[in-house]
Amino acid sequence: MTLKLTNTLSRRVEPFEPLVPGEVSIYCCGVTVYDLCHLGHARSYIAWDVLRRYLSWSGYRVTFVQNYTDIDDKILGRAAEEGSSMEAVSERNIEAFVADMARLNILPPDRMPRATRSLDAIRTLIEELEAKGAAYSADGDVYFAVMKHAGYGKLSGRDLAEQQDNAAGRVGTEEEARKQHPFDFALWKGAKPGEPSFPSPWGPGRPGWHIECSAMVREELGNTIDIHLGGADLIFPHHENEIAQSEAATGQQLARYWLHNGMVNVGGQKMSKSLGNFTTIRALLDSGVSPMTLRLFTLQAHYRKPLDFTAEALEAAATGWKGLNAALGLASTASAAPGATPELAAARARFTAAMDDDLNTSAALAVLFELAKPLRALANRLERGDTSAAAEATSPSLAAQGELLRELAGVLGLEPEAGDAAQAATEGPSTDEIQAQIEARQAAKAARNFAEADRIRDALKAQGIELIDRPGGVTEWLRN
Numbered sequence: 001m002t003l004k005l006t007n008t009l010s011r012r013v014e015p016f017e018p019l020v021p022g023e024v025s026i027y028c029c030g031v032t033v034y035d036l037c038h039l040g041h042a043r044s045y046i047a048w049d050v051l052r053r054y055l056s057w058s059g060y061r062v063t064f065v066q067n068y069t070d071i072d073d074k075i076l077g078r079a080a081e082e083g084s085s086m087e088a089v090s091e092r093n094i095e096a097f098v099a100d101m102a103r104l105n106i107l108p109p110d111r112m113p114r115a116t117r118s119l120d121a122i123r124t125l126i127e128e129l130e131a132k133g134a135a136y137s138a139d140g141d142v143y144f145a146v147m148k149h150a151g152y153g154k155l156s157g158r159d160l161a162e163q164q165d166n167a168a169g170r171v172g173t174e175e176e177a178r179k180q181h182p183f184d185f186a187l188w189k190g191a192k193p194g195e196p197s198f199p200s201p202w203g204p205g206r207p208g209w210h211i212e213c214s215a216m217v218r219e220e221l222g223n224t225i226d227i228h229l230g231g232a233d234l235i236f237p238h239h240e241n242e243i244a245q246s247e248a249a250t251g252q253q254l255a256r257y258w259l260h261n262g263m264v265n266v267g268g269q270k271m272s273k274s275l276g277n278f279t280t281i282r283a284l285l286d287s288g289v290s291p292m293t294l295r296l297f298t299l300q301a302h303y304r305k306p307l308d309f310t311a312e313a314l315e316a317a318a319t320g321w322k323g324l325n326a327a328l329g330l331a332s333t334a335s336a337a338p339g340a341t342p343e344l345a346a347a348r349a350r351f352t353a354a355m356d357d358d359l360n361t362s363a364a365l366a367v368l369f370e371l372a373k374p375l376r377a378l379a380n381r382l383e384r385g386d387t388s389a390a391a392e393a394t395s396p397s398l399a400a401q402g403e404l405l406r407e408l409a410g411v412l413g414l415e416p417e418a419g420d421a422a423q424a425a426t427e428g429p430s431t432d433e434i435q436a437q438i439e440a441r442q443a444a445k446a447a448r449n450f451a452e453a454d455r456i457r458d459a460l461k462a463q464g465i466e467l468i469d470r471p472g473g474v475t476e477w478l479r480n
Contacts (some may be wrong), residue, residue: 001266002014002015002016002356003015003054003055003058003355004016004357004358005227005257005259005358005359006259006358007256007257007258007259007305008074008155008235008258008259008260008428009155009171009255009257009258011153011157013358014257016257017081018226019225019226019256021456022059022060022061023060023061023062024055024060024061024062024063024226024227024262025063025065025221025222025225025226025227025253026048026051026052026062026063026064026065026225026226026227026228026229027065027066027067027216027217027220027221027225027227027228027229027334028045028048028064028065028066028067028109028228028229028230029066029067029213029228029229029230029231029234029238029239030066030067030068030069030112031068031069031093031097032069032072032074032075033058033069033070033075033089033093033094034072034074034075034077034089034090034093034095034450035074035077035078035093035099035280035284036093036096036100036280036283037096037100037101037280037281038145038271038278038279038280038281039264039266039271039279039280039281039284039309040231040263040271041281042104042262042294043051043261043262043264043283043298043307044107044230044231044261045101045104046104046295046298046299046413047261047298047303047359048082048105048229048261049105049107049413050299050303050359050411050412050413051227051229051259051359052107052360053107053410053411053412053413054065054355054359054411057411058161059129063110063221064107064109064110064214065107065109065110065111065112065113065220065221066109066112067112067113067114067115067212067213067216068090068094068097068112068113068114068115069115069116069209069212070086070090070094070114070116070183071086071090071115071116071196071207072123072209075089075090076195076196085196086196086269089326090116096282096347099281100281100285102280103281103285103291104281104291104294104295104413105291105292105295105413105414106413107413110379110383111220113216113220114367115207115212115216116198116242118212118215118216118219119198119207121215121216121218121219122207122211122215123188123200123201123214124143124215124409125186125209125211125214125215125245125249126187126200126207126211126220129203129245129248129249130142130143132248133145133148133164134148134149134248134249134321135245136180137188137202138179139178139190139201140190140191140203140204140205141186141188141190141202141205141400142186142187142188143178143179143184143185143186143187144184144185144186144210144244144245144248145179145180145181145184146160146183146184146185146244147160147180147181147183148248149245149247149248151243151244151245152240152244153240154243155235155236155240155243155258156234156235156236156239159241160183160307162282184413185208185210185237185241186209187207187208187211187245188202188205188206188207188208188211189205189206189207189208190202190204190205191203191204191205192235193204200377204359210237210238210241210242210245210246211477213238213242214242214245214246214254217246217254217255217432218250220247222253222255223246223250223252224250224252224254224255224256225254225255225256226255226256226257227255227256227257227258227259227450228242228254228255228257228258228259229259229260229261230259230260230261230410231260231261231263232260232261232262232263232304233263234260235260239258241256242254248461249268259303260304261303261304262302262303262304262305262306262307263306264306264307264308264309265307265308265309266279266304266308266309266310267275267308267309267310267311267458268308268310271309272359277451277455279309279455279459281294284459286323287431287433287459287460288433288463289314289318289459289462289463290318290321290417291417292321292325292414292415292417293314293315293316293317293318293321295412295413295414296317296320296321296324296365296414296442297309297313297314297317299361299362299364299365299412300317300362301362301366302358302359302360302361303341303359303361304358308392309461310458311458311461311462312461312462314462315461315463315464316337318462318463319442320369322366323369323372323376324369324372324376324409324414325416325417326375326376326379326380327371327372327373327375327376327379327402327405328372328375328405328406328409328414328415328416329379329416330375330376330378330379330382330401330402331375331401331402331403331405331406332406332416341397341400344400344401345369347367347404348404349361350367350407351364351367351368351408351411354366354367355411361412364408364411364412365412367387368405368408368409368412368414371401371405371408372405374398375398375399375401375402376403378392422429428461429460429465434460434465434469434477437456437460438458438467438475438477439459441453441456441467441475442475443471444456460477465477
């Protein structure tokens with residue numbers, strides 16, 4: 001069976017065929033580094049990490065590029081709040097991003113260009129668009145003329161008449177009068193007082209958001225790439241605008257396959273700071289949820305579907321990971337395995353078929369749990385001191401099953417956890433950590449921030465800690 005992927009561009013599930021046989025070029029839209037990464041980032045980057053791992057496991061040579069947007073209104077706003085600088089905010093959050101991705105066992109990209117280090121490529125691309133009549137300057141700003149690109153809207157499936165509400169993009173109302181058409185978007189923004197700027201043929205300023213990715217794709221991977229990745233929220237306007245400006249400049253297709261992951265909800269609601277249900281990756285992992293539990297949880301849903309984080313779902317994932325982790329731990333101690341049996345070959349084939357089916361990680365996980373079942377049972381017997389279990393642990397057939405389990409789990413980025421990580425996954429937070437969370441919840445309730453109080457309660461519940469509110473404001477707890 002051939003790998004098939006849902007291509008947003010064609011709205012069909014298509015067989016994957018790379019431009020160059022045996023090689024795959026991938027560009028993934030990265031983070032705007034103004035804050036710590038949240039659960040939505042975890043969902044997206046875990047999904048694309050699995051795609052990359054599976055392609056490599058399947059024999060492809062993969063080049064994976066992911067950018068940093070390190071100049072943006074949000075970054076400048078955060079710097080102003082802190083009395084800091086754009087560079088300081090960006091560097092701090094880039095370091096945090098690298099650390100968070102490492103905790104989730106996400107492979108680092110082959111290259112991670114930054115907007116501020118790609119300015120020559122950005123300016124060159126804008127000049128090409130201007131020379132072709134697809135862009136125009138106005139008082140230090142440069143805009144892309146959407147009416148000059150006949151294919152505008154082909155990714156999102158929208159036409160220009162439907163885009164009035166989104167037309168402004170990142171351009172403020174003062175700039176609207178300078179546009180030739182209300183849907184035109186900024187390629188270069190003239191400098192504003194007090195903001196960092198860079199030289200250009202149109203005067204000092206900084207690049208628009210969309211042009212950054214187009215320039216970095218071309219600089220790192222060429223005019224046409226195999227796969228472009230991102231969240232469903234980027235389809236319009238970001239990816240639509242990328243296609244328009246790149247293809248207007250080069251006359252070539254930007255990407256052959258466009259893949260988009262579904263959004264994240266928390267308890268059935270869209271995750272947002274205003275609702276009090278916004279959770280960063282770091283906060284969740286530091287609260288006691290193990291990285292592999294979070295990874296397993298995200299892979300239980302198809303990457304294109306919405307993902308709902310709830311305390312109950314995380315708790316179920318923690319239970320599932322505990323058993324799988326025990327099996328992987330036992331498998332890692334087994335002796336070298338003989339050749340695959342027909343049963344193991346069939347399991348490998350089922351795993352491959354699931355992944356070839358548009359990365360059906362849920363079905364792939366089912367194969368892992370099936371392989372883990374006898375290993376998990378044996379691990380439980382060893383833990384209980386069953387003397388007969390030790391001899392069974394050296395069985396060649398069990399060793400072969402364990403070897404396959406480790407291999408396939410590695411394709412999904414699931415690796416056995418030991419020490420503090422395993423204890424956090426199975427035993428939960430310490431007494432001091434629980435008490436600190438209870439005090440934080442009481443403070444939230446006193447401030448009438450009931451959404452935050454509920455979030456803390458649910459997070460503790462996901463770790464097996466049940467809170468019991470008693471009269472007089474006293475909160476007791478039980479470890480389940």
